[in-house]
Amino acid sequence: MKIVKTPIQLRALLEQEPYKQGKIGFVPTMGALHQGHISLIEESQKMSDFTVCSIFVNPTQFNDPEDLKKYPRPIEQDIKMLETAHCDVLYLPSESDIYPEKIQIKETFYVDGLDTVLEGASRPGHFSGVMQVVKILLEHVQPDLLFLGQKDYQQFLILSKMVQLLHLKTEVVRCNIYREKSGLAMSSRNIRLSADARMKAGLIYATLKYAASLLPLFNIFEIKQLCFHLLNAPQNFHADYFEILDAKTLKEISDSTTEYIIITSVIVEGVRLIDNILIKMNG
Ligand code: AMP
Numbered sequence: 001m002k003i004v005k006t007p008i009q010l011r012a013l014l015e016q017e018p019y020k021q022g023k024i025g026f027v028p029t030m031g032a033l034h035q036g037h038i039s040l041i042e043e044s045q046k047m048s049d050f051t052v053c054s055i056f057v058n059p060t061q062f063n064d065p066e067d068l069k070k071y072p073r074p075i076e077q078d079i080k081m082l083e084t085a086h087c088d089v090l091y092l093p094s095e096s097d098i099y100p101e102k103i104q105i106k107e108t109f110y111v112d113g114l115d116t117v118l119e120g121a122s123r124p125g126h127f128s129g130v131m132q133v134v135k136i137l138l139e140h141v142q143p144d145l146l147f148l149g150q151k152d153y154q155q156f157l158i159l160s161k162m163v164q165l166l167h168l169k170t171e172v173v174r175c176n177i178y179r180e181k182s183g184l185a186m187s188s189r190n191i192r193l194s195a196d197a198r199m200k201a202g203l204i205y206a207t208l209k210y211a212a213s214l215l216p217l218f219n220i221f222e223i224k225q226l227c228f229h230l231l232n233a234p235q236n237f238h239a240d241y242f243e244i245l246d247a248k249t250l251k252e253i254s255d256s257t258t259e260y261i262i263i264t265s266v267i268v269e270g271v272r273l274i275d276n277i278l279i280k281m282n283g
Contacts, residue, residue, distance in 0.1 A: 001083050003090045006097050007140040013089065014052075014142070022049030026143035026170075028134060031055040032072040032188035033081045036178035040147045041085045043175045052141050053082055054091040056098060060105050061129030067272075072188055091141065098136050105132055111161045117250050118263060119154050119274065122240055130155055131162050138163075138170060146170050151177045151185050153261060153276045154250065177275070179205065185275045192271045200234055201268050207231055208277045211244065211262050215279065220244045220253060231266050240265040240272075247278055257281065 004010045013019060025048030027040045037053075044051040055078060062068035075092075082090055095103060108128040114120075115127035138146070146163065148156045160172045178186050182202030190198060207227050214223045224242055231239035245251060247259035263276035 001087050001090055003092060005092050010091055010140055019050050024048060024143045025051045025145040026141045027053045027147045028137050029055055030057045031078050032074055033078045034186045036186035038085050039178045040149060040175050041087050044147045048145050050088040052089040052091055053087050054137055056093055058129060058133040059103050060132055061126050063123045063125050105129055109162050109165055111158050114158050114250055118241060127158050134159055143170055146172045147175055149175050189271050193269055197269045201273060204266050204273060204275050208262050208275060212277060212279050236269045238267040240267060
């Protein structure tokens with residue numbers, strides 16, 4: 001695996017043979033890699049000729065400075081995991097490579113309100129930071145394919161919209177959620193949970209599936225209330241939201257809805273955990 005640290009080195013590499021003739025798949029991450037990230041690398045390997053993974057902990061998307069400080073950065077372990085997965089290129093830029101001037105949000109995109117609900121409502125500015133950094137990374141990598149996880153479903157929708165607004169040639173690919181045995185969606189933040197909470201957090205996925213099973217039987221308002229209550233019940237669990245929305249617009253279900261998203265954010269022992277499931281209508 002080639003490791004490159006600056007945008008200039010990266011462009012020099014990708015404009016050489018054999019990379020320049022091939023299809024480039026890109027997996028942006030913030031490191032502290034787990035099997036969920038590796039599943040994106042594997043998806044990229046199936047669909048592209050070369051896979052570039054980036055690791056950059058982006059300060060502009062953290063609205064809580066404590067969360068940024070506590071974000072795990074086990075870079076040696078990450079490199080080993082990427083080598084084992086046969087990733088082709090690791091892009092490891094520094095803050096000054098991404099933000100040569102000031103580290104601040106400069107530009108944002110109008111994404112039809114996708115960025116102001118759910119995570120956007122609880123973490124003001126978060127998605128502006130995400131759009132900013134991914135736009136810069138896309139300029140550096142210039143990939144044919146961009147692989148994003150469904151775990152961050154709202155992020156996937158927003159970035160797909162941004163790619164469309166920028167008229168980029170990049171195709172956005174949504175990848176399935178990789179889970180721990182308990183059903184908890186894998187996340188770099190899970191290591192901050194106690195062993196007990198980590199096991200109990202399987203309740204989040206169980207509740208999403210329960211909500212899906214109730215959809216034909218009860219009205220959405222009742223299901224949301226019940227599930228929100230269930231996720232608030234255990235000690236040290238605090239449900240931020242539990243929503244059932246139109247999967248394309250993140251607005252209320254309407255006659256034109258073809259797919260639902262059941263989506264939640266639960267704070268467990270102070271750690272924010274998000275998860276969702278998609279449900280096709282009549283399917
Ligand atoms: P992060 O490092 O948390 O910014 O995540 C980098 C990418 O990995 C994003 O596209 C995430 O949606 C994706 N990802 C994170 N966790 C998982 C998971 N459990 N399964 C699949 N993809 C994931």
